Amino acid sequence: MARGKKIYEGKAKTLYEGTEPGTLIQYFKDDATAFNAEKKDVIEGKGVLNNMLSEYFMVGLGSIGVPTHFIKRLNMREQLVRTCEIVPLEIIVRNYAAGTMSTRLGIEEGTQLPRPIIEYCLKDDKLGDPLVSEEHIAAFGWASQQDMEDILSLALRVNDFLSGIMYGVGIKLIDFKIEIGRVYEGDFQRLILADEISPDSCRLWDMETGQKLDKDVFRRDLGSLTDAYTEVARRLGVLPKNQQPVTKPTLIN
Structure with missing residues (x-):
């Protein structure tokens, strides 16, 4: 091509x-x-x-x-x-505690959360993609209040879809990360899902064995x-x- x-x-x-x-x-x-x-x-x-x-x-x-x-x-x-135009945030949707959430909050990995929890990180590799609050996002103009409502709605819809698809093949969707883009149509803008969705950006565990089927295999030297x-x-x-x-x-x- x-x-x-x-x-x-x-x-x-x-x-x-x-x-x-x-x-x-x-x-x-x-x-x-x-x-x-x-x-x-x-x-x-x-x-x-x-x-x-x-x-x-x-x-x-x-x-x-x-x-x-x-x-x-x-x-x-x-x-x-x-x-x-990429919104400068990583949107993380968590269904179970794992990774940095477990480290930060002392929650055992694999603990089911009472509801999906949405976290936001600033997209900045030099800073290590730090966790930020909605207050930070509003104060620094990274996204408007309407943007945040739309992002939350998109994130939860993606979560419902992915959770169902994975459940059907015996995989537990632990968490995932998405990115959101802005597109402009005349005087209006709308938000769309961008970047990728893959095992690079999700945590996926076998429902019966707990075997990891995502990038944690590489992070933790768990095999191929x-x-x-x-x-x-x-x-x-x-x-x-x-x-x-x-x-x-x-x-x-």
Whole structure:
């Protein structure tokens, strides 16, 4: 796929100008990072799996009326997405205590929360994506009150969808992170789901065994990350049941 100039390169994806006005090409890399990029590796096939899984979730969300930046998957590693202005926040939805929540609050990992808890972090790698409150968000103008109401509504709809999909294949949705973009239509703006949804941005545990099927496998040296992601893809029907883990993919335009 022909690309324009590079617009942005993050830890797991690169964005290029699209060939159509108002579009970008989102390229999924094999790079894996953890602990604010203190731990790094290249995991063959990870980008291919994340591309396919993110397409699956974005299409599913679009089918129930959740607006997203996703237009179509172009090949094994690339998607065509709509250009948007990213709200400088990471929105974290937690159904069970895990990760930093368990560390901060002393709650045992795996404890079910009384209701989904939404947390916000400022998108700033240099600061380690610090946790911020709605007061910070309002005071510094990162999002308006109406934006926050819309973000909360979007986050809970995504949570309902993902929780149901995962439950149906024996996976517990512990938590996940999303990003939100602004698009402008004349004098009006609306918010859409952007970035990706994949095991890179979710915590996924097998409902019976508690086996981790997400990036914690890499963070905590629990085995093969591609095996874990392939298992998620198999259960969801994104890959055939007998599909071997994706390695050394050839379609990398």
